[in-house]
Amino acid sequence: MPGRVKVTPPELLPYGKIREDLFRPLSGLTKKYFIAILLPLLVILFGAYAWSVQLRYGMGVTGLHRPVFWGFYIVDFVFWIGISHAGTLISAILRLTDAGWRKPITRAAEAITVFALMIGGLFPIIHLGRAWRFYWLMPYPNSRLLWPNFRSPLLWDLTAICAYVTGSVIFLYLPLIPDMAQLAEHNTPWRRKLYKALSLGWTGSDTEWHALERAMKLMAGIILAVAVSVHTIVAWDFAMAIAPMWHSTIFGPYFVVGAIFSGLAGLMIVMALIRKLMGLELYLTKHHFDNLAKLLLLMSVLWLYFTLAEHITAWYGNDPSEMVVFGARTRTRFAFLFWLMVFVNFVVPFVLLGIRKLRSITTGVIASFGILLGMFLERYIIVVPTLSNTRLPAASSMSYLPSWVEIAITCATFAGMVVLYLLFSKLFPIIAVWEFKPHVAEDEL
Amino acid sequence: MAHRWGMAIDLDRCTGCEACVVACHAENNIPISTPEQAATGRTTHWLRVDRYYEGDFPDVKVKYMPVLCQQCDEAPCEPVCPTYATYHNPEGLNVQVYNRCVGTFYCANNCPYTVRYFNWFDPVWPEPMQLQHNPDVAVRMAGVMEKCTFCIQRIKRGKDESAASGQELADGDIQPACVQGCPAEAMVFGDLNDPESKVSRMAESSRATRLLEELGTKPKVFYLERGR
Amino acid sequence: MASITWLLSEFRDKDSVIDAIRALRAAGVQPGDLDLFSEEPLELPRGVLDRPSHSSLVAVLGAAAFGIGGTAFVWYAQHTYEVITGGMPVFSFWGTGVITYELTMLGAVLSTFGYFLFESGLVFKHGRLKRDKDAPVPVVPPEKIWVRVRCEGGNTVRPTAALQEAGAVSIEAKTGAGL
Incomplete structure (x- = not known):
């Protein structure tokens, strides 16, 4: 590796420059920035209008029908929760193994986690027939004299996502504290107030550093366990149902692998964007993208392995109702989507990232977009064919297509990610400055 | 002894006339779908008559099968509902409590018989059909799931009348709308806990079978296969 | 004085x-x-200036407390209003196990964070940190x-x-x- 790609470890840059480079993007608002925020805001506004239409008239404005009761919203839900696994996995695993190359990318990844969770967490509410009653899933003493049904996988979802959001917000917040304390030193008045309040009067004493490092180590372990369980539970929403091709034991790990896969792809795109837009070429180097590309390849193989295992067992089992779904996925109605998914999730990454000569940041981004599409399709292919091919053949129905409402809301969530990320990167350094700067005599330990 | 309501449907007698479907619509205030809704798969029939075709035209045989909620003893829809909108009542019925339903769709996805129906919009009836609403049955709002109740309002009325008159409920005193409306008398409703009831005896028949029995849902609707 | x-x-x-x-x-x-x-964090060799901590123990205790408390709550909730389930258990080991797990993890997260705030003295000064709260802090x-x-x-x-x-x-x- 080192012989081929010339790596200038950013750790060797003078600290003053690092600090200046990483804090600079926070100040100054350009016209471009406003446009970049305004356009997605319009998309969000339209999505909000679409949702208001759905709330006003009912779920009939979607493309859902009997028996396809779950569609784009559930696909979106699984997709975004999947994206959220970028942060925790990259950041927690690499932190626990103390991989040095993680340093410039942990915060970017952790921020993806928090925002993707916020967005993904909306979909279980959006997809409800009576969304204004979503809080009936919460356990609280109420006039219905009824507690929620804790045996329902939806309650598992609720607890898992609550635990995950809490954990990942704290996981993002903890390493921000020292950076915010620095930012509070010289800044505009309102920003100084903000950073001062958020950094809780951090002084940089060794007591505080010790506490922070211990907390981060513990959190990395805990968040890893939570992340794996969250996507397992998302998978169990399907696997607990006795629907053909859903009732599968490997769904848990299959979904976790898919989640990490799409999360890494999302991270790759976000990193390429902030590198370009914030001029951080010195900090997010080809080395980082190279490592990410290798991780992507690994996940691609794992994903293919699980997809194969899932389908080959169904095919050999030859259960009639499963075979109908199997046929719909691979041979008839959904075959094009299925093979497109295999193409963009496996073939494209291996050509673009597996062949050394072709591997670059640009091809990495292209492959990542393909993977995001492929993973979106994967969830669609899991949700829809099973539902539209019922066990009683007479109840099967025509195919499901999303309506403009579902598409608008889906687009709005992507726009929401852009806006949240732009706001975050204006308020907080997207690379953890204190983690990144040259460590005094570190090698003498 | 508590009742355990069940139904037997003799497929040999069923002519596929769909009188049961009409009766069910009238009894349970089920909205009537427009052709456009039907085209998008948004029909609501708590009881539907599935058709299966055998052979090629012109030598076609059509087989009819009225499918309604099977009132499973171990209903897959029940454990997945987060709000207990669907649960088991003491008489073994799967009850759908509309007021508790938030519309997660999970029950419908987990129903192997696909007999759960959703209110995509607030229901509307073409004039003057709104005048014939049954006052004993709630009209369901947009966003909630609904399904066959075995005409629970009729069961309740039957039990109330028997309590008021002091007369024991006799087999056949309570009839859901579909059973009452079936001209071929293909459907029989009664108490499975009463070994002498007609439905119990039909359930014992060698022709009796249950839909997708292999899933272990223990349905309380028995189908009597066609004689061969 | x-x-x-x-x-x-x-x-x-x-x-x-x-x-x-x-x-x-x-x-x-x-x-x-x-x-x-x-x-930046200073990693000193062991024995130079150790700051003993109970953070792992606190995390484990918090996790256990949330896990047990959460499970007890679910048990209570499922028994105060008993629903007839037609033979299926009201309170199930398998179903509640998932909730127990998630709440255990939530307990670990919250106690880790809470103990961080306590230990670092950022929110609540105690012990020597309280004694030294007016001490000069170098920039x-x-x-x-x-x-x-x-x-x-x-x-x-x-x-x-x-x-x-x-x-x-x-x-x-x-x-x-x-x-």
Whole structure:
């Protein structure tokens, strides 16, 4: 590796420059920035209008029908929760193994986690027939004299996502504290107030550093366990149902692998964007993208392995109702989507990232977009064919297509990610400055 | 002894006339779908008559099968509902409590018989059909799931009348709308806990079978296969 | 009312800080009277200036408390309004197990975070942090390390000598009213 790609470890840059480079993007608002925020805001506004239409008239404005009761919203839900696994996995695993190359990318990844969770967490509410009653899933003493049904996988979802959001917000917040304390030193008045309040009067004493490092180590372990369980539970929403091709034991790990896969792809795109837009070429180097590309390849193989295992067992089992779904996925109605998914999730990454000569940041981004599409399709292919091919053949129905409402809301969530990320990167350094700067005599330990 | 309501449907007698479907619509205030809704798969029939075709035209045989909620003893829809909108009542019925339903769709996805129906919009009836609403049955709002109740309002009325008159409920005193409306008398409703009831005896028949029995849902609707 | 003198001294590198701490300890300064300030975490070899912590234990206890409490709550909730399930268990080991797991993890997260806030003294000052809450805090420039020594009763001679010997760039003394 080192012989081929010339790596200038950013750790060797003078600290003053690092600090200046990483804090600079926070100040100054350009016209471009406003446009970049305004356009997605319009998309969000339209999505909000679409949702208001759905709330006003009912779920009939979607493309859902009997028996396809779950569609784009559930696909979106699984997709975004999947994206959220970028942060925790990259950041927690690499932190626990103390991989040095993680340093410039942990915060970017952790921020993806928090925002993707916020967005993904909306979909279980959006997809409800009576969304204004979503809080009936919460356990609280109420006039219905009824507690929620804790045996329902939806309650598992609720607890898992609550635990995950809490954990990942704290996981993002903890390493921000020292950076915010620095930012509070010289800044505009309102920003100084903000950073001062958020950094809780951090002084940089060794007591505080010790506490922070211990907390981060513990959190990395805990968040890893939570992340794996969250996507397992998302998978169990399907696997607990006795629907053909859903009732599968490997769904848990299959979904976790898919989640990490799409999360890494999302991270790759976000990193390429902030590198370009914030001029951080010195900090997010080809080395980082190279490592990410290798991780992507690994996940691609794992994903293919699980997809194969899932389908080959169904095919050999030859259960009639499963075979109908199997046929719909691979041979008839959904075959094009299925093979497109295999193409963009496996073939494209291996050509673009597996062949050394072709591997670059640009091809990495292209492959990542393909993977995001492929993973979106994967969830669609899991949700829809099973539902539209019922066990009683007479109840099967025509195919499901999303309506403009579902598409608008889906687009709005992507726009929401852009806006949240732009706001975050204006308020907080997207690379953890204190983690990144040259460590005094570190090698003498 | 508590009742355990069940139904037997003799497929040999069923002519596929769909009188049961009409009766069910009238009894349970089920909205009537427009052709456009039907085209998008948004029909609501708590009881539907599935058709299966055998052979090629012109030598076609059509087989009819009225499918309604099977009132499973171990209903897959029940454990997945987060709000207990669907649960088991003491008489073994799967009850759908509309007021508790938030519309997660999970029950419908987990129903192997696909007999759960959703209110995509607030229901509307073409004039003057709104005048014939049954006052004993709630009209369901947009966003909630609904399904066959075995005409629970009729069961309740039957039990109330028997309590008021002091007369024991006799087999056949309570009839859901579909059973009452079936001209071929293909459907029989009664108490499975009463070994002498007609439905119990039909359930014992060698022709009796249950839909997708292999899933272990223990349905309380028995189908009597066609004689061969 | 003993008067307290704070010695604030700047160092350039970690090695001299380690020397300084060793010398100060030899001069009779307690670890609780020593504070380091830096813009980055300082990893000192074991035995130089250990700050014992109970964070792992607290995390485990918090996890256990949430897990057990959550499970008990689910049990209570499922039994206060018993629903007839037609043979299926109201309170199931398998179903509740998932909730128990998630709440255990939530407990670990919250107790870790809570204990961080407590231990670091950021929100709640306690023990020596409360005692020293009015102590001067140096503004640390990048790549520098400051050592703060608390000297009771103006007894600064030996600590100052220790700091100088270890290679302090500057030493200043600030006197304030202590406890």
